[in-house]
Amino acid sequence: SHAYTCTTYNKMVFEALPRPVPSDSTLTLKQRKRMAKTQHLAQMMEKHHLLLMESVTERSFIAPDIVQEKVIHNRVSGFKNAGVAALTNAIQPFSFYGDNLIILDKKFVNPISPGSTKKYFFQLQDTLYEGSDTVWVIAFRPAKGKVFMGLKGVLHLHSRHYAVQHVRAGPAFGNENFDMNIEQAYQFIPDTNGHGEGQWFPQQLNFELITARYPSPETGLRMTGHSFIRNAVPNAPLRFSDVNPEQPVIMM
Numbered sequence: 001s002h003a004y005t006c007t008t009y010n011k012m013v014f015e016a017l018p019r020p021v022p023s024d025s026t027l028t029l030k031q032r033k034r035m036a037k038t039q040h041l042a043q044m045m046e047k048h049h050l051l052l053m054e055s056v057t058e059r060s061f062i063a064p065d066i067v068q069e070k071v072i073h074n075r076v077s078g079f080k081n082a083g084v085a086a087l088t089n090a091i092q093p094f095s096f097y098g099d100n101l102i103i104l105d106k107k108f109v110n111p112i113s114p115g116s117t118k119k120y121f122f123q124l125q126d127t128l129y130e131g132s133d134t135v136w137v138i139a140f141r142p143a144k145g146k147v148f149m150g151l152k153g154v155l156h157l158h159s160r161h162y163a164v165q166h167v168r169a170g171p172a173f174g175n176e177n178f179d180m181n182i183e184q185a186y187q188f189i190p191d192t193n194g195h196g197e198g199q200w201f202p203q204q205l206n207f208e209l210i211t212a213r214y215p216s217p218e219t220g221l222r223m224t225g226h227s228f229i230r231n232a233v234p235n236a237p238l239r240f241s242d243v244n245p246e247q248p249v250i251m252m
Contacts, residue, residue: 003060003061003063003236003238004060004061004201004233004234004235004236004238005058005059005060005061005231005232005233005236006058006229006230006232006233007056007057007059007230007231008056008057008059008228008229008230009054009055009056009228009230010053010055010057010226010227011052011225011226011227012051012054012223012224012225013051013052013053013223013224013225014051014052014223015050015221015224016050016219016220016221016222017210017212017219017220017221017222018218018219018220050221051077052075052077053076053077054073054074054076055071055073055074055075056072056073056074057071058072060242061094061238062238062240062242062243066240066243067094067243067248068243068244068245068247068248068249069248069249069250070252071249071250071251071252072252091103091182091207091209091225092207094202094205095184096110096112096155096167096169096184097110098113099114101151103180103182104180104209106149108149108150108151108171109148109149109150109151111140111151111153111169112155112164118143119146119148119150120140120141120143120150121140121141121143121144122138122139122140123138123139123140124136124137124138125137125138125139125154128156130158133160134159135156135157135159136156136157136159137154137155137156138154138156139153140152140153140154140155141153141172142172142173147173150171150172150173151169151172152169153167153169153181154168155167155168155169158188158200160188161199161200163186163188163199163200164184164186164200165200166183166184167182167183168181168182168183169181169182169183176212177211177213177214178211178212179208179209179210179212180207180208180209180210181207181208182205182206183205183206183207184202184204184205184206185202185204186200186201186202187201188200188201189201189232189234191235201234202229203228203229204227204228204229205225205226205227206224206225206226207223207224207225208222208223208224208225209222210222210223
């Protein structure tokens with residue numbers, strides 16, 4: 001799509017993941033105090049989130065890369081005047097297309113980009129049917145012996161336009177202290193102007209990020225985000241004068 005507009009509802013939740021230190025008579029006084037703080041934090045986290053952020057935005061896009069989001073509603077925990085908007089699509093790309101996917105500012109090779117069959121291994125797991133359409137469920141991971149910024153996961157490929165209908169993915173080469181997964185679902189939007197057959201558009205974006213030993217060795221962090229996309233206009237009559245590329249986020 002050359003240009004589109006849509007409304008997004010975004011929610012991000014930050015939760016502490018306390019990991020209590022086992023009680024031991026050999027612990028030093030400093031270690032025992034640190035353990036007591038961790039246990040207190042664990043009790044607090046059973047009742048409260050560390051941070052909750054919500055926003056509603058009006059998103060506009062003009063190819064190739066001009067994006068502007070007008071934040072029409074914004075809330076951070078119990079604060080009335082919040083200067084930071086929850087934009088969960090800032091963690092992951094708005095759509096699962098392009099040669100590279102930028103996730104947390106890192107470029108990952110897209111498994112459905114040209115030439116990806118030389119880097120990725122694909123395995124057909126299932127074949128589903130939706131009326132006269134077919135959905136192929138395909139698992140992917142870096143091919144044996146290939147080391148690059150790759151992903152692993154499962155995608156649902158729809159026979160209508162051979163488009164991605166759903167995908168779950170995460171870094172293929174991670175470590176025990178960091179884990180992240182993204183999930184994207186798409187819906188088919190028929191063309192109402194009679195200029196084409198319609199196209200697939202993002203419907204929901206989710207992610208989960210876990211740091212096992214941050215912000216401290218005893219306390220990790222879980223960050224989850226959800227974006228729900230509504231009122232999508234895939235071929236919006238936008239002009240360059242309608243957006244300001246130097247101001248990608250506008251607080252209304």
